Amino acid sequence: MNKYYSITELTREFGVSxxxxxxxxxxGLIHPERRxxxxxxxxxxxxLIKEILRGRRIGFTIAEIREIIQVYKDPPGESGQLxxxxxxxxxxxxELHQKRRDIEETLDELNNVEExxxxxxxxxxxxx
Amino acid sequence: MNKYYSITELTREFGVSxxxxxxxxxxGLIHPERRxxxxxxxxxxxxLIKEILRGRRIGFTIAEIREIIQVYKDPPGESGQLxxxxxxxxxxxxELHQKRRDIEETLDELNNVEExxxxxxxxxxxxx
DNA sequence: CATAATATTGACCTTAACGTAAAAGTCAAA
DNA sequence: TTTGACTTTTACGTTAAGGTCAATATTATG
Incomplete structure (x- = not known):
């Protein structure tokens, strides 16, 4: 195991360029190795790419996603920061709760349209 | 009744400019009257503004929102169009189902971070 | 060995959704 | 009457998230 993925391999898997x-x-979101x-x-x-794309789908900006990744990489130690x-x-x-409500409402509307x-x-x- | 709202009144209510x-x-999303x-x-x-902003929150583009409004304003009559x-x-x-799943997963992660x-x-x- | 596929960097381009600034008009209150 | 709040149009500016194109390797394969 311990496989490497090529860039096109991943673009195909995730449907991105x-x-x-x-x-x-x-x-600075990912740091692939180099040969x-x-x-x-x-x-x-x-x-990580999978998570980035998930964040993107729900409307997070690159900056927000980077921030989240940072927190995982090195969580704050000081209590004020925490x-x-x-x-x-x-x-x-x-924000996400609101978004979920928005989605529920819109799904209801879509049902009405379909009917x-x-x-x-x-x-x-x-x-x- | 039959009240009019001024533009600033609405910007304050909805927190937009x-x-x-x-x-x-x-x-072409709204058509306020004029004096x-x-x-x-x-x-x-x-x-309508409320609905536009809801659409915006879940990531719809202006074009998509316009399209939805159009459908409500004059629904297609021909079967092919339907x-x-x-x-x-x-x-x-x-798309919305996917987005909802994304939100659930992210909420779980947020819980982890908080813990x-x-x-x-x-x-x-x-x-x- | 030639061709196709895949890889790189660098640079400019594009689109959506407004922001911002200028110049000017309306109206009520002090 | 002047100050302040609110309104208008016009028009250029901005930001995010990539797209697109050029020029150039590398590599596999028939």
Whole structure:
């Protein structure tokens, strides 16, 4: 095991461009190894990419994602920093709860739209 | 009743700038009335703004939001269009489901971070 | 060995969603 | 009447997150 992933391998798996992965490296989110100039991605990098993309999907900015990664890499030791972090965590939680409510409401609306479509189709269907 | 809202009234309620509301008008999302040059917003506009901002929070683009509003304003009558719309609805639903999963996972992670903080704080607290 | 696939860096380009600043008009209150 | 709050339009600026293109390796394979 201990496999390496090539960049295109990962772009195919995740449906992103090489530019995107290089961009994430430039932004300090990932740090693939190198053989010569070529990037070699480890399972850990792959996993990190997965998390980055998840963050992206829910609307986190690169800066926010970087911050989160930083916290995992080296968590704060001082109590003031810890409290600050907890406050930020609480804020993010609120934000995500709101987003979840937004999604629920929108899903309800989509259901309504679909039903309206079906009703209308049935009406039309009768006359066809 | 039948009240009008001024633009600043709404910016305060929703925490957005006047630029934003004017932008939404330029983009054809809302159509406030006018008295002279001044915009007068109705309850319906206010409600629409609420929906626009909800869409924004879950990552919809202006174009997508406009499209949704359009569907409500004048739903397609032809069966081909209806089927197309239903397909789009299904896609959106998938997207939102994914997003909801992403949020759940991230909320779990936030919980972990918080717990780690508390644990660490307790450790430090002992020695302080 | 030639071709195709894949890799690199560097540089400029693009799009969305507003921000910001300028110049000017309206209206109420002190 | 002047100050302050609010309004308008026009127009250029900004930021994030990559896209796109060029020029150049490296590598595998038929």
């Amino acid at each position: 090489t530019r995107t992965l290089r961009f994430y490296e430039d932004e 010569g100039r070529t990037r070699l991605f480890r399972a850990a990098d792959r996993h 409290r600050l972090l907890m406050k930020r965590v609480e804020e993010k939680r609120e 309206a479509c079906l009703t209308r189709l049935a009406e039309i269907g009768v006359g066809t | 006047t630029r934003t509301l004017r932008f939404y008008e330029d983009e 002279g040059r001044t915009r007068l917003f109705r309850a319906a506009d206010r409600h 089927r197309l719309l239903m397909k789009r609805v299904e896609e959106k639903r998938e 780690a903080c508390l644990t660490r704080l307790a450790e430090i607290g002992v020695g302080t």
